[in-house]
Amino acid sequence: QVQLVESGGGLVQAGGSLRLSCGASRRSVSRFAMGWFRQAPGKEREVVATISVSGGRTYYADFVKGRFTISRDNAKNTVYLQMNSLKPEDTAVYYCAASNAAYYSGSYNPDYWGQGTQVTVSS
Numbered sequence: 001q002v003q004l005v006e007s008g009g010g011l012v013q014a015g016g017s018l019r020l021s022c023g024a025s026r027r028s029v030s031r032f033a034m035g036w037f038r039q040a041p042g043k044e045r046e047v048v049a050t051i052s053v054s055g056g057r058t059y060y061a062d063f064v065k066g067r068f069t070i071s072r073d074n075a076k077n078t079v080y081l082q083m084n085s086l087k088p089e090d091t092a093v094y095y096c097a098a099s100n101a102a103y104y105s106g107s108y109n110p111d112y113w114g115q116g117t118q119v120t121v122s123s
Helices: none
Strands: 003-007 011-012 018-025 033-039 045-051 056-062 068-073 078-083 094-097 116-122
Touching: 003 094, 018 033, 018 094, 018 116, 033 068, 033 078, 045 068, 045 078, 056 068
Parallel strands: 011 116
Antiparallel strands: 003 018, 018 078, 033 045, 033 094, 045 056, 068 078, 094 116
């Protein structure tokens, strides 16, 4: 089992930045392809970005390309989501996810979920 814990959410004005972090207990994140999902009120959960075990392959949803960056630091057992140029429509609960695959596109449910962190972008 892997316990994923997100941090870094909060309230920010449109155009601002936040960095989300995801740490893991019991297992090292270095063994997993990792991803970030989000769910806005009344909407389905959607994939935001993913990163392979090696960090050499990433995937971004079209609506965040050029604004968000996913990265990992396996030595710190942490995955990050740097979010720049935030928009009110980015408001959602953001979830960290881990997959046993070497690469994970986010097209199916991951093996593990975090509890989520709220991101609110005011206009």
